[in-house]
Amino acid sequence: MGLTEIVESIQIKYASLSTDCINELIGQLQIRSFAKNEIFVKEGQFSKKAYFIITGSARAYYYKNDKDVTDWFAFESEFICPIVSFFSDKPSPHYIQALEDSTLVEISKEAIDKLAKTHCELESLMKAIVTETMLKQQKRISSILFYSAEDKYKQLLEEYPTILSRIPLTHIASHLGMTLETLSRVRKVQN
Amino acid sequence: MGLTEIVESIQIKYASLSTDCINELIGQLQIRSFAKNEIFVKEGQFSKKAYFIITGSARAYYYKNDKDVTDWFAFESEFICPIVSFFSDKPSPHYIQALEDSTLVEISKEAIDKLAKTHCELESLMKAIVTETMLKQQKRISSILFYSAEDKYKQLLEEYPTILSRIPLTHIASHLGMTLETLSRVRKVQN
DNA sequence: CACACGATTTGATATAGATCAAATGATTTG
């Protein structure tokens, strides 16, 4: 899959871009490869890069009272970025790590913003992505507040059916806001 | 405070708009007044209106297992809208209710989108508002996951120092994801 | 101004999930 197809598919999903804009955008993309477990964004960095996953997977995580907490997973065709640093001018509380050998497309916020000045469609596309993220978080909030450990686990499996074979349970547990032990017990009941 | 000042202040906060755009925008605004406890968006509606609070306050809430759960508060100079319905094409799970006698500015998504076609700055402004909301939710997620009932209460008071005198404790409790009884006990310890 | 009803507090008990500890299972590497 070339960069053109990737940009095409993103553009179809979120907001259509002119050929012109697509071409200029492609010029700003970087292909990056990371080995399994490689950390490519660190806590404290001011990183304004976003990543789109071509193959593999990644997670954003942070330390809360010395505990590693996974905040966000991303798989093929999904975005990941150090959300706080990318969108505000604060250092990132998150690390980002590849969870498998992965190939990503990198783009800087600077490049996007510059391009958006002449191509408003790109601004709409960004808005669409942020809106989608916001709605996901909206869902996550109610999931955390109202579902039992078991139900949260079921929901995650529905959203990411292949996750079990790709991601260690520790990360899944911390993302679901429960301990590893609780997740293990929930899984036993499940089947 | 007239509509012009309101739009000015929003534009200063999020992304500057041309005079042209401001004027056209003002033509699309509606002043609405609601009495205390009046419900102005109902569950199940497809409502694409957003509200900016001039005076008063409002909440977005929904029913979870027959329990009234407050998802969002808004006070002077903040926005509120039926987030799911506004940004996707689904019926709103939320009701929106005035919590005091309130004056709001209403605008339809249709009007915004139409204007944004000729004024890209408006698209940027929308993006900025959605981004801000997303970052707030990000914070809320970690607050729900990691803070004790007492800490969540303290945080809310810091964010909204006047909330106690304006909003009943039931709504505060459900927004913090705890029962009214727990909130009451937390408050006793506090002071 | 008193009654009534909603808001808040207080008390007793139950429970989901955390914590601590250890055993077992799986996978990487020298």
Next chain:
DNA sequence: CAAATCATTTGATCTATATCAAATCGTGTG
């Protein structure tokens, strides 16, 4: 290929908060 290290499970106990029930406080209305 075996030791070492990491991942997962299992068990026993603890705890924050929920739940259920009832008492008190406050305030809007007739």
